[in-house]
Structure formats: structure tokens, C-alpha cells
Amino acid sequence: MINKIKELLSKGVKKNHFPGASFAIIHKDGTIEKDFVGYKQTTPTRILNKGNEIYDCASLTKVICTTSMIMKLIETKQLSLSTKVFFILPSFKHHKVTIYHLLTHTSGLPADVPKAHTLKNKDDLFERIYAFDLINPVGEKIVYSDIGFILLGQIISKVTKKPLKVYAREVIFNPLKMEDTSYSPDKTRCAPTEFRNDNVHTGLLQGFVHDEKAFACNGFAGHAGMFSTVNDLSKYILSILRNDELVLKKEAVDNLFLLQEKDTSNGNLLVRALGWDKPTKGGTAGDNVSFENTIVHTGFTGCNIWIERKLGIGFVMLSNAVHPKRENNNIKKYRNKIGNMIISLEVK
Numbered sequence: 001m002i003n004k005i006k007e008l009l010s011k012g013v014k015k016n017h018f019p020g021a022s023f024a025i026i027h028k029d030g031t032i033e034k035d036f037v038g039y040k041q042t043t044p045t046r047i048l049n050k051g052n053e054i055y056d057c058a059s060l061t062k063v064i065c066t067t068s069m070i071m072k073l074i075e076t077k078q079l080s081l082s083t084k085v086f087f088i089l090p091s092f093k094h095h096k097v098t099i100y101h102l103l104t105h106t107s108g109l110p111a112d113v114p115k116a117h118t119l120k121n122k123d124d125l126f127e128r129i130y131a132f133d134l135i136n137p138v139g140e141k142i143v144y145s146d147i148g149f150i151l152l153g154q155i156i157s158k159v160t161k162k163p164l165k166v167y168a169r170e171v172i173f174n175p176l177k178m179e180d181t182s183y184s185p186d187k188t189r190c191a192p193t194e195f196r197n198d199n200v201h202t203g204l205l206q207g208f209v210h211d212e213k214a215f216a217c218n219g220f221a222g223h224a225g226m227f228s229t230v231n232d233l234s235k236y237i238l239s240i241l242r243n244d245e246l247v248l249k250k251e252a253v254d255n256l257f258l259l260q261e262k263d264t265s266n267g268n269l270l271v272r273a274l275g276w277d278k279p280t281k282g283g284t285a286g287d288n289v290s291f292e293n294t295i296v297h298t299g300f301t302g303c304n305i306w307i308e309r310k311l312g313i314g315f316v317m318l319s320n321a322v323h324p325k326r327e328n329n330n331i332k333k334y335r336n337k338i339g340n341m342i343i344s345l346e347v348k
Contacts, residue, residue, distance in 0.1 A: 028312030142242025153222020286339025
């Protein structure tokens with residue numbers, strides 16, 4: 001199977017759909033099949049991947065880091081799903097919004113911060129966030145929102161009195177021996193993302209977070225900022241598949257897989273778990289995974305992850321598909337095909 005995936009992705013590299021990628025299939029028994037294709041970078045010079053590249057994981061940060069840390073704080077009774085955001089962040093003016101609403105993207109907050117490339121620092125970012133009005137009543141619709149997870153990141157820092165990078169290392173990276181995962185990576189090993197050219201930054205983003213809002217926070221944010229490798233994220237997936245309780249206890253892990261919200265108001269089916277997405281037809285985990293036993297997520301830079309507990313299998317792919325410009329990103333069409341390939345083999 002791993003060779004078939006490599007063959008498919010190699011075709012994508014040749015078509016310039018993305019520079020390269022690293023990927024792995026993770027089995028509950030501890031077997032990890034992994035490989036890589038393509039280039040670490042194509043601009044200003046072409047450099048082939050070696051397989052140990054560190055990638056900007058973008059919104060995978062939301063689930064690997066932020067959701068895990070929030071669940072840990074709930075597990076240790078420092079927070080609850082019903083905790084109101086303004087109890088922790090008094091400047092937040094929407095008093096009905098809870099931790100649950102942020103995790104499930106049902107807060108009513110907008111999806112993003114307009115003109116994020118103009119943000120100069122964290123204070124600038126939060127001044128804008130605290131001024132936002134809700135675009136929907138609290139709890140009524142699913143709107144995937146970076147803003148909600150930025151707030152969750154700030155809540156984690158306030159409650160623990162520690163920077164995100166410190167608490168993440170304590171409760172996730174160190175227990176799982178994720179030695180190459182951080183918010184401050186070894187830049188020489190990083191696959192560069194986009195060439196940024198604005199009043200805030202000019203140059204190729206290598207080892208600096210791609211997301212403009214996280215960039216304004218010096219890379220330490222709840223929605224983006226984690227850099228990692230396929231090898232390290234395989235350890236996280238295996239921990240979930242085995243319920244080994246190195247990060248979260250079994251009850252918390254079980255709760256991650258439960259459907260929390262369903263929304264068809266815009267004509268499309270949207271389904272959310274706590275922090276994670278649930279699989280849908282045409283989605284990144286393919287069409288044949290168990291809905292009840294699968295969680296999925298993607299990252300804007302070209303990354304995706306899914307975990308299927310019924311078959312005891314997971315998949316992760318990291319890519320800098322936005323390199324050297326985001327318009328070049330055509331990796332999405334490969335995800336569903338790969339998911340279908342993996343599950344078709346597993347169910348035989």
C-alpha cells in the first residue's frame with residue numbers, strides 16, 4: 001500500500017501540484033509504514049526531500065496541541081466544557097460563549113480576521129478579536145473559526161500560567177517522546193512554505209509560521225504554529241489508537257470521537273467532534289471509514305490526519321503545498337483517494 005500511495009503522490013509532484021510530502025500509515029499493533037516524495041523546496045533552488053523534514057502543520061495545531069491541552073485541563077478539573085470564555089478572558093464580550101462552543105466551532109464568531117497580513121503583534125490581534133460581533137447566535141451554526149482556537153490558546157496560557165510551548169511540551173511532546181515537535185523548530189530542517197511580501201514580513205517563510213495571525217503571536221497560538229514530522233505525529237496517533245493514557249485518559253479520548261454538532265443549514269453537511277472534524281463523503285479520510293470511530297483534520301499548508309479506531313489504523317501526511325505561493329496548492333484532490341486506498345486494503 002505504501003508504494004501505491006508513493007506512486008500516486010509522485011505523479012502529483014511531477015504535475016507541480018505540490019513540492020513534496022511525507023506520509024505514514026499507523027497500525028495499532030505498532031507497525032508504522034512511512035515514506036516521502038518530492039522536494040523540500042523548489043524556490044530559489046530545488047532541494048530533494050530526505051524524509052526527516054519538519055513541516056509547518058498549520059491547523060493540525062488545533063487538534064494535536066490545543067484540543068489535547070484543553071481536554072487535559074478538563075480532565076484535571078481546571079476547566080469544563082461549560083466554562084464561559086469571559087470567566088477566563090474578561091475582555092471577551094460575548095458572555096454566552098463557552099469552551100464547548102469554541103471547540104465545536106459553534107460560538108457564532110467569524111471564521112477569520114480580515115487583512116490578517118497587516119497584524120503587527122499579539123496585542124493588535126486581540127484588540128481586533130475582542131471587538132468582533134457574533135455573525136450567528138451562539139450554538140446555532142457551525143462556522144470553522146480560527147478565532148475560536150486563538151481564544152482557546154489564550155485560555156490555556158491564562159489557566160496554566162505557562163506559554164503554550166511549555167505546557168504542550170509538558171503534557172504532549174515529552175510524554176510521547178515527540179522530539180522534533182515544537183513551536184520553535186530547527187529552521188534548517190524545515191520545509192519552507194510561502195514567500196511572503198508585505199509590510200510585516202518579506203521573504204521565504206522557513207521555520208517561521210505561515211499563518212499571519214500566529215506570526216503576529218511569534219508563532220505561539222492556539223490555531224496554528226506547531227511544527228512536526230511524520231515520525232512524531234505517528235507517535236501521537238498510536239497513543240490514541242492504543243488508549244495508552246500517556247496524554248489523555250481513556251474517557252477523554254473516547255469523548256474526542258463522539259459526534260457533538262451537525263449542521264445542514266448551508267446545504268452542506270457539517271459535523272464536528274470536540275476539536276476534531278468527523279468524516280464525510282468525499283472527505284480527507286476517504287468514503288469508507290467508520291463514522292463513529294473516526295476523527296479527521298487538515299492544515300492549510302497541505303497537511304492532513306485521520307484516526308480510525310474500528311480498524312485500528314491512522315494516517316498522516318505533511319506537505320508544504322503552499323510553497324512558494326498558496327495558489328500552487330493542489331494536494332487536496334489526493335487525500336480522498338489515499339483514504340479509499342488504505343481502507344479498501346484494510347477491510348479485505
